[in-house]
Amino acid sequence: MEKISFHDQIARNKRNSVFLMIFIIAFAVLLGFMIGEIYDPSIAILFIIVAGVMGFAQISYSYYNGDKMILNITHARPANTNDVKEKHLENVVEGLAIAAGIKAPKVYVIDSEEMNAFATGRAPENSSVAITTGLLNKLNREELEGVIAHELSHVRNYDIRFATFIAIGVGLIAILSYMFMRSMWFGGGRHDSRDRGNGGLIIIIGLILAIVAPILVRLIQMAISRQREYLADASSAQLTRYPAGLASALAKIKTVNKGNMDVPEAISHLFFVDPTKTYLDSLYATHPPIEKRIEILKSM
Amino acid sequence: MVDIIWWVILGVIAVVALILAYFYNRIIVLANRISNAWSQIDVQLKKRTDLVPNLVESVKGYMKHEKSVFEMVTKARENMMKAGTVQEKAKANNMMTNALKTIFALAENYPILKANENFLMLQEELSGIENKIAYARQFYNDSVLEFNNMVTTVPGVWFANIMGKQSKPYFEVTESERKPVKVSF
Numbered sequence: 001m002e003k004i005s006f007h008d009q010i011a012r013n014k015r016n017s018v019f020l021m022i023f024i025i026a027f028a029v030l031l032g033f034m035i036g037e038i039y040d041p042s043i044a045i046l047f048i049i050v051a052g053v054m055g056f057a058q059i060s061y062s063y064y065n066g067d068k069m070i071l072n073i074t075h076a077r078p079a080n081t082n083d084v085k086e087k088h089l090e091n092v093v094e095g096l097a098i099a100a101g102i103k104a105p106k107v108y109v110i111d112s113e114e115m116n117a118f119a120t121g122r123a124p125e126n127s128s129v130a131i132t133t134g135l136l137n138k139l140n141r142e143e144l145e146g147v148i149a150h151e152l153s154h155v156r157n158y159d160i161r162f163a164t165f166i167a168i169g170v171g172l173i174a175i176l177s178y179m180f181m182r183s184m185w186f187g188g189g190r191h192d193s194r195d196r197g198n199g200g201l202i203i204i205i206g207l208i209l210a211i212v213a214p215i216l217v218r219l220i221q222m223a224i225s226r227q228r229e230y231l232a233d234a235s236s237a238q239l240t241r242y243p244a245g246l247a248s249a250l251a252k253i254k255t256v257n258k259g260n261m262d263v264p265e266a267i268s269h270l271f272f273v274d275p276t277k278t279y280l281d282s283l284y285a286t287h288p289p290i291e292k293r294i295e296i297l298k299s300m
Numbered sequence: 301m302v303d304i305i306w307w308v309i310l311g312v313i314a315v316v317a318l319i320l321a322y323f324y325n326r327i328i329v330l331a332n333r334i335s336n337a338w339s340q341i342d343v344q345l346k347k348r349t350d351l352v353p354n355l356v357e358s359v360k361g362y363m364k365h366e367k368s369v370f371e372m373v374t375k376a377r378e379n380m381m382k383a384g385t386v387q388e389k390a391k392a393n394n395m396m397t398n399a400l401k402t403i404f405a406l407a408e409n410y411p412i413l414k415a416n417e418n419f420l421m422l423q424e425e426l427s428g429i430e431n432k433i434a435y436a437r438q439f440y441n442d443s444v445l446e447f448n449n450m451v452t453t454v455p456g457v458w459f460a461n462i463m464g465k466q467s468k469p470y471f472e473v474t475e476s477e478r479k480p481v482k483v484s485f
Contacts, residue, residue: 087428
């Protein structure tokens with residue numbers, strides 16, 4: 001039973017990654033077309049081609065470098081293996097990778113008092129995990145193992161590929177929508193010379209898209225990542241055979257974390273717990289409530 | 301009419317061939333996973349065997365009165381290097397685990413040793429390997445369980461007989477390993 005759902009999850013993640021890729025490119029092409037229509041309909045095809053090529057180039061670049069970009073943004077550095085603590089971390093990662101039957105990811109450390117962790121990459125063979133020094137210093141071995149096992153199950157299930165794509169999608173669509181809005185201001189003056197019959201309609205559709213798409217992608221980001229956190233918690237317990245370790249790590253994190261990490265919204269869903277405090281309702285939260293996660297772990 | 305019968309026969313043969321291929325591949329895949337899992341254990345066992353002389357070297361100067369524990373470690377290391385089968389290695393592994401636990405327990409009495417950077421690093425390295433062995437064993441035993449289920453239940457058992465595959469042994473933890481180690485002073 002367990003095995004089937006875990007293979008299903010991998011297939012689902014790979015499929016969703018492709019859908020998301022197509023969605024982003026289609027969105028770029030559509031906005032390109034609309035910007036073209038507003039500026040000069042006779043060369044709209046040119047805008048479409050440029051937007052399509054740019055979207056595709058951006059996606060391919062992100063596919064291979066998304067993980068490095070994310071590690072860069074979060075100021076993660078490779079673990080220092082001459083330090084006993086960080087060597088310990090590396091050992092824990094390698095040990096659990098053996099238990100999960102995957103190649104050990106590269107280990108990174110983020111110098112921060114906040115307790116958090118994330119994993120990224122496009123496949124288990126070239127993945128990375130990053131852990132804050134706060135987490136490393138305040139957790140004991142069982143707790144650390146629980147958190148690392150949680151991250152490794154994201155790696156094994158290919159959650160990392162989809163999550164990395166989502167991060168890029170959220171950023172990219174926000175930028176594209178912004179560009180579209182700007183083009184409306186600049187293109188606004190030229191309308192008098194041509195017939196407005198369908199130009200007006202296109203602008204309205206474009207506007208709606210530019211407003212709705214970023215929200216839509218954010219909603220996907222929220223909904224999907226919440227559900228995955230529960231799944232990764234369960235897989236973590238399966239790997240360590242000790243759900244109490246992860247539960248106690250979560251309890252510690254709840255009392256220590258201030259939720260003030262310097263992390264862009266677009267990548268907050270990658271983290272073990274929400275890196276920034278959100279005061280919005282649960283629809284907008286990227287993570288399930290910590291109490292709920294602890295409760296489920298304790299019932300295992 | 302004759303045509304249809306031929307198609308039906310062809311269809312049945314195709315389905316049977318697919319089923320055969322599925323079970324054949326499944327057994328092979330599971331067997332490969334076990335050998336992969338086993339090599340994971342083996343790598344860690346070897347790493348530890350290689351590190352032991354370093355450990356002995358670094359603590360010998362401090363723990364002059366603990367001759368017996370060094371003999372224990374040396375003996376465990378010899379057994380480990382001689383061991384060939386899964387059961388032998390499991391046994392030697394248990395002995396080594398106990399010997400190392402004893403050394404680290406005794407080291408608690410030597411504050412100078414516990415302040416030694418080199419020793420701390422070795423200790424971390426060895427306990428890291430210890431955990432990796434435990435996890436590799438978990439992965440190995442899970443793989444063996446899945447394989448054994450496959451080759452001992454119907455219909456896998458028919459294929460296993462034709463392919464000459466038998467149940468594989470688990471990497472056992474003995475009772476002595478589960479108990480806390482007694483240290484006498």
